[in-house]
Amino acid sequence: MREKSKTHVTLIILALTILGLFLANRFLDAYQVRIINLSGIYVTLGLSMNLINGMTGMFSLGHAGFMAIGAYTVGILTMPVSMKEMNFFMQPIVPFLAQVEWGFLPALFAAGLIAAFFGVLIGAPVLRLTDDYLAIATLGFAEIIRVVFTNTQSLTNGALGLKGIPNYTNTWWSWGVALITIWFISFLMKGTYGKAFLAIREDEVAARAMGISLFKHKVMSFAFGCFFAGVAGGLMAALLGTIDPNMFRITLTFNILLIVVLGGLGKIGGTVISAVIVTVMMEALRFLDESIDLGFVQLKGIPGMRMVVFSIILIFAVIVREKGLLKRAKGRELTYVKN
Amino acid sequence: MGDVSIFLQHLTNGISLGSLYALIAIGYTMVYGILRLINFAHGDIFMLGVYLTYYGVVYTALPWWLVFLLAPVLTGLIGILLERVAYKPLRGSARITILISAIGASFLLQNLGIVIFGGRPRAFPVPQMLNRVIRLGGVSINIVTFIIPAVTILLLIALTYFTTRTKTGLAMRALSKDYETASLMGIDINKIISITFFMGSFLAAIGGILWGSRYPQLMPLMGSMPGLKSFIAAVVGGIGNITGAVMGGFILGLGEIMLVAFLPRLSGYRDAFAFVLLIIILLVKPSGLMGDKVTEKV
Numbered sequence: 345m346r347e348k349s350k351t352h353v354t355l356i357i358l359a360l361t362i363l364g365l366f367l368a369n370r371f372l373d374a375y376q377v378r379i380i381n382l383s384g385i386y387v388t389l390g391l392s393m394n395l396i397n398g399m400t401g402m403f404s405l406g407h408a409g410f411m412a413i414g415a416y417t418v419g420i421l422t423m424p425v426s427m428k429e430m431n432f433f434m435q436p437i438v439p440f441l442a443q444v445e446w447g448f449l450p451a452l453f454a455a456g457l458i459a460a461f462f463g464v465l466i467g468a469p470v471l472r473l474t475d476d477y478l479a480i481a482t483l484g485f486a487e488i489i490r491v492v493f494t495n496t497q498s499l500t501n502g503a504l505g506l507k508g509i510p511n512y513t514n515t516w517w518s519w520g521v522a523l524i525t526i527w528f529i530s531f532l533m534k535g536t537y538g539k540a541f542l543a544i545r546e547d548e549v550a551a552r553a554m555g556i557s558l559f560k561h562k563v564m565s566f567a568f569g570c571f572f573a574g575v576a577g578g579l580m581a582a583l584l585g586t587i588d589p590n591m592f593r594i595t596l597t598f599n600i601l602l603i604v605v606l607g608g609l610g611k612i613g614g615t616v617i618s619a620v621i622v623t624v625m626m627e628a629l630r631f632l633d634e635s636i637d638l639g640f641v642q643l644k645g646i647p648g649m650r651m652v653v654f655s656i657i658l659i660f661a662v663i664v665r666e667k668g669l670l671k672r673a674k675g676r677e678l679t680y681v682k683n
Numbered sequence: 684m685g686d687v688s689i690f691l692q693h694l695t696n697g698i699s700l701g702s703l704y705a706l707i708a709i710g711y712t713m714v715y716g717i718l719r720l721i722n723f724a725h726g727d728i729f730m731l732g733v734y735l736t737y738y739g740v741v742y743t744a745l746p747w748w749l750v751f752l753l754a755p756v757l758t759g760l761i762g763i764l765l766e767r768v769a770y771k772p773l774r775g776s777a778r779i780t781i782l783i784s785a786i787g788a789s790f791l792l793q794n795l796g797i798v799i800f801g802g803r804p805r806a807f808p809v810p811q812m813l814n815r816v817i818r819l820g821g822v823s824i825n826i827v828t829f830i831i832p833a834v835t836i837l838l839l840i841a842l843t844y845f846t847t848r849t850k851t852g853l854a855m856r857a858l859s860k861d862y863e864t865a866s867l868m869g870i871d872i873n874k875i876i877s878i879t880f881f882m883g884s885f886l887a888a889i890g891g892i893l894w895g896s897r898y899p900q901l902m903p904l905m906g907s908m909p910g911l912k913s914f915i916a917a918v919v920g921g922i923g924n925i926t927g928a929v930m931g932g933f934i935l936g937l938g939e940i941m942l943v944a945f946l947p948r949l950s951g952y953r954d955a956f957a958f959v960l961l962i963i964i965l966l967v968k969p970s971g972l973m974g975d976k977v978t979e980k981v
Contacts, residue, residue, distance in 0.1 A: 403779050469966055475778050476721050480914065481965055484958035487911075495951040594907075598786055605783055648797030655794060658787035662780055663772045 361523070365515045377515060378583070383623040384518030385579050388525045390603035390619040391612065392572035395529055397601075398609035399538070400565040401545030402471060403479040405597050409486030410570045412493060412592035413462055414455035414577030419506040419587055420444070420499075421451040427508040434504065435497045448512040452521075452578045459574020460567045462489075467566040471559070483594060493589040505588025506581075513583035521579060522616075525572050530612055532568070541565050545610070599626075602658050605665070629653055688822045693944045694937075699828045699897065701936025702835035706890030707913035708920070708928035709842065710883025716859035716923035717879055719778065723785040724765060725887060726910015727792035730903065732758040732888025733807065733895045734800050740808045747810045755888035762884025763877045765792075771873075789907075796903030804902045807895035814896070827896045834893060838886065839929055846925065851878060859923060908954065915961040921974025930972060935960065 368380055389407065396404045420428075420437075424445055428437055436442070446454070470481045493500045500506070532538050540561045543551040552558055581587050599622070607618030629650045707729055714722045735757055739750035769788040773781045815826045846852035854875050857865040866872050894909065895901065916935045920927025935957055943950045964971065 397779075401779075403782065470962065473965055473969065476719075476782065477918075477965055477969065479782060480721065480918070481962055483911075484915075484961050488955045488958050491952055491955040595790075598790060601783060601786065609779075648794045648802070651794035652791060652798055655787050655790035659769055659784055659791065662784045662787065665780075 358523070361519065365519055369515055379624060379627050380515050381513055381518040381579075381583050383620045384515065384522040385513075385576050385583065386600070386603060386619040386623045387519075387522040387616050388572050388576040388579070389600045390607060390615040391522075391525050391529055392569045392576065393600050394604045394607070394610065394612070394615050395532075395541075395572075396566055396569035397604060398611070398615075399529075399533060399545060400541040400562060402562060402566065403475045404482040404566065404569070405479050405594070405601070406466070406482035406486040407573050407600050408592040408594060408596040409482075409489035410459040410463060410573040411577030411580065411596065412486075412489055412589065413459045414574030415581035415587050415592070416493065416500055416506070417455040417458050417574070418448075418451045418578030419509045419581045421446040421454060422448060422510050422512065422582065423506065423508065424510070431501055431504075431506055431508065432498070434502070437501075438498050441499075448510075448517070448582065452575050455578035456571040456575040459577070460571040463567045463570025464563055467563050467570075468559075471562045471566060483597070486592070486594065486597065490589050490592055493592075500589070503589060505586060505591075507586050509581050509585050509587065511582060511585050513579050518579055518583070521575055526612060526616065528568075533612075537561065537564065542610075598658075602654070602661070605658065606661050608665075626650075626654070692822050692824065693940055695824055695828050697937035697940035698933065699831040699936070700940060701933035702832045703890050703894050703897070703932075704909070704913045704916045704936050705929040705932025706835055706838070706886050706893070707909060708916040708932045709839075709925055710887045711914050711917040712920070712922055712925060712928040713855075713879050713883050715917070717855065717862075717876060718770070718774075718781075720770065720781050721785060721914065722883070723782070723910075724769070724788040724792055725883065726906035726908075726913070727789050727796070728758060728762055728765070728884045728906070729887040729891045729894075729910060730796060730906030731761060731792065732884070732891035733901055733905070734796065734903075735888070736892050736895065737805060737807060737901055747808070751892055754892065755885045758888035758891075759881040759885040762880040762887075765884075766876060766880045771876075789910075793904055793907065800901075800903055802903065804900050807899035807901055809896045809899055825897075827893070831893045831897065834889065835929070838889065839925075842882075842886075842925060851875070855879060912957045915957045918961060918971055919964050921971025924971070924973045927971055927973035 365380070368377060372380070389411070393404075393407055396402055420441055421444055423431070425443055428442060431437075466482075466485050470478060470485075473481055494503050496502065533541070540551070540556045543554065543556055544558060544561055548558060603619045603622050604615060606622065607615035707725065710725050710728075711722060714720060714725070732754060736750055736754040739745060739754050740747050743750070745753070765788060769784050770781060773784055809827075813827050813830060816823050817826055818824075846856060854865070854870045855878070857868070858870060858872065858875055862872075912935060913932065916931035917928045918931070919934060920929070920931030922928075938960065939953055939956055942956050943953055
């Protein structure tokens with residue numbers, strides 16, 4: 345009975361989302377639609393990071409790197425052949441990619457798979473490190489990926505970046521992927537793998553004693569997270585149309601981290617809501633950077649003010665959360681092993 | 684002859700860059716030793732130190748040597764403030780939470796820097812006395828290149844004296860050995876932590892001033908790369924160990940300069956060198972070159 349009413353709620357939410365997207369496409373202007381697209385992409389990103397950081401308890405800061413892999417995969421694969429020749433004027437693109445022009449769906453899949461492949465490649469050796477060390481090692485990998493992309497002129501066009509990537513991403517793509525991510529991660533967490541992830545998060549030693557293979561589950565969780573990060577990166581590339589290695593700095597990872605922290609480590613619903621709120625707020629706070637004319641008084645905008653407010657919110661969110669103001673009376677609050 | 688002198692030039696450059704990394708790495712290692720916290724904002728404290736010096740020299744009538752002393756003290760106080768605001772409320776909570784707060788603090792300082800100092804790069808006012816080029820056996824070297832390692836070594840000696848011979852230093856080491864027992868022995872934890880942050884930030888500011896004299900271009904984001912690399916230096920040397928941090932700094936500085944000097948084709952990968960080194964060390968010897976082996980208790 346409970347299971348059934350839950351299904352109903354899910355269906356209603358799904359129907360409302362589709363209706364909402366339909367109405368948004370009809371009545372909102374391009375800028376607002378763009379924000380909706382970004383929200384969808386950030387939902388995917390937030391969830392994929394939450395799978396790694398919140399649900400399996402591994403502190404990874406490599407998201408920007410995996411997004412970069414996904415973004416470049418989609419960029420290179422979907423870009424028309426003539427556009428490639430225009431982009432790569434410093435050095436021609438490597439021959440085996442010169443004549444490639446894929447559709448969006450296979451390119452997105454490739455983006456996710458390549459990101460996941462690198463996730464496994466990187467994760468297998470470093471995931472045995474614990475929190476701080478893992479954080480700094482994954483952050484290091486993201487930086488290495490960025491540096492490599494800046495230097496491989498004939499593959500990624502180096503610091504010049506890629507321009508003229510076809511704008512495939514629309515609200516159906518961005519939110520479609522987001523919904524698939526929500527569904528997949530809920531599905532995953534319900535099964536044995538999800539239970540194993542949670543067990544690892546709560547206590548690695550106890551989990552190992554219960555016969556859970558740490559290596560297998562950690563790499564698996566990391567690979568899934570990287571897959572969705574790569575797909576989201578691909579969506580981002582097809583939304584913006586222009587990418588360069590400097591987009592994928594640590595700052596990007598921190599934005600996603602903010603979403604995860606505000607939404608609650610290990611919480612799916614919270615992450616979705618906070619992803620939307622943070623994305624909309626990032627745009628809404630733009631007024632802080634720009635000059636405002638109120639008619640009778642003119643406020644001069646200060647560049648950078650937006651990010652100051654943003655980081656203050658991050659610190660406060662962490663402290664307030666820890667003090668328990670946001671803890672719900674009902675429901676399982678996460679506890680980490682203190683050390 | 685030419686080859687030898689060019690090699691010597693690279694060597695001195697490497698040593699001076701390494702000394703700068705070492706000075707910043709000490710702050711990371713001291714804080715980590717006591718709080719088990721990667722102080723992500725440390726690189727930005729370094730940036731604040733440089734900017735405070737810049738404003739002190741350019742906008743006040745104080746002599747430059749006085750500013751060079753006052754700015755690090757002020758930076759040290761900012762370090763204490765940072766700990767009180769961003770880390771103290773979270774003491775005792777999970778490490779991932781404090782780490783996120785540290786990232787937030789780093790973000791905040793960088794963007795405050797952009798708001799207050801402006802995004803435009805500024806030129807560091809290098810005092811005439813330090814800005815001289817001398818010729819040494821066919822090699823012309825800026826005198827700062829020699830001053831940097833000298834200052835680092837002096838400070839390291841002073842620091843070693845402080846941690847091994849004074850009561851506060853002893854308390855600091857006790858706290859990093861066993862936090863709980865030490866607090867039971869009547870050590871004022873808050874005071875010791877504040878002193879640690881003060882000293883770490885003070886040294887970062889000194890490092891910043893020397894950095895500014897060597898690479899005189901100031902930007903609000905200038906702290907993030909040196910900060911990350913110095914942290915890597917601290918890990919390579921064995922985090923929590925001051926001598927190790929200095930050693931890690933030298934390895935990193937020399938390695939970077941030599942990579943660019945002898946493999947110019949790879950010079951674009953200069954920033955990746957530190958991270959590759961980090962990952963190799965973490966995989967081969969996670970406790971670092973001089974760190975204690977940590978055994979996990981169940």
